[in-house]
Amino acid sequence: MLEVRNITGGYAPETPVIRSVSLDVNAHEIVGLIGMNGAGKSTILKHVLGLLEPFEGEILLEGGSLSTDPLKFRSRISYIPEQPRLYEELTLWEHLELTKLVYRLEEAVFSERVKRLLDVFRLADKVDEFPNTFSKGMQQKVMILCAFVAAPDLLIVDEPFVGLDPLAIQSLLELLIEMKREGHGILLSTHILATAERYCDRFVMVNAGQVALRGTVSQMQEQSGLPGATLEEMFNHVVSGGAVR
Structure with missing residues (x-):
């Protein structure tokens, strides 16, 4: 559904915020985008939404791009920002x-x-x-x-749980699961790692503007050399400068 291919971008070509970032989101899945503040998550989302244009690489949705058909591209995305x-x-x-x-x-x-x-x-x-x-x-x-x-094809969600009461959080999670079941793709950026580990199918972990780990929990355990590690443990390993394969 969504293909982000080797994008480098940000606000000034001489100082890119993200470098050679690739990710994809398929129908019937929730992909968690995780990383520290300033790691580049919001910049990635802004590029996917068309608010920023990448210096290199391309972004495709159902094979089409924002530049070739902007109306069709935007009509297939909805967005829940961190700040209303x-x-x-x-x-x-x-x-x-x-x-x-x-x-x-x-x-x-x-x-x-x-x-x-x-x-x-x-x-x-x-x-x-x-x-x-x-x-x-x-x-x-x-x-x-x-x-x-x-309810378009792709839902992009940026830190949606901030400020919500517990009942609203649970209602939101149930709706995300329902959308996934119906065939939508969801890209979810969140700092709540325990929730992400429970509800996301795959992950893209960003550190210092680049993808550090990607895939399912078991795939990232292999990449980080931490068999049996939780998502939070792998996150701490990456941001502390730990080696990845």
């Missing part, structure tokens, strides 16, 4: 309506999804209110609702 991005002048319902228009959703599909999601995240009584008055956690729920209402 909302329109001050729009109500919660108007945010959802805008999502329907942007993704050209049929009314019946939109109505079914919205009703369920509003119930799941307990926001049905807030639809006529302005999300800029909500708490951080409630604003994050609005971003989650918009992403899942769109």
Whole structure:
């Protein structure tokens, strides 16, 4: 589904933030993107989303690129950012309506999804209110609702658990599993390694702008020379400068 091929990028060609990064996300799987603050995770996501253009390499979604067909490329992605991005002048319902228009959703599909999601995240009584008055956690729920209402091929999720209450976190995880089961691909960036290890199928561990480990837990154990290690133990090994194969 998503192919990131040897991209080098960032904000200035003379000082790239990421170097020769490759990863892929297939249908029916959740891929965890993990690394320390400043490792390059957000820069990778910005390139996938088309907010930055790589200096080298290419990014393909279902074989097409942003440059060849930008509308088709963007219509197949939804995004949950770490920090909510909302329109001050729009109500919660108007945010959802805008999502329907942007993704050209049929009314019946939109109505079914919205009703369920509003119930799941307990926001049905807030639809006529302005999300800029909500708490951080409630604003994050609005971003989650918009992403899942769109439900395109690829979902990109950047630190989605920050500010969410435990019930909302569990609801989000259940929705991610459901999307995976239905054939969507999910690229999940998170610092919560225990949750990532439990729910992700594969991982891409980034350190200092490069991919240090990749694959399933067992594959990364082999790469790091740490048989039986947890994801957190391998993470600590990599960021401490430990050798990898």
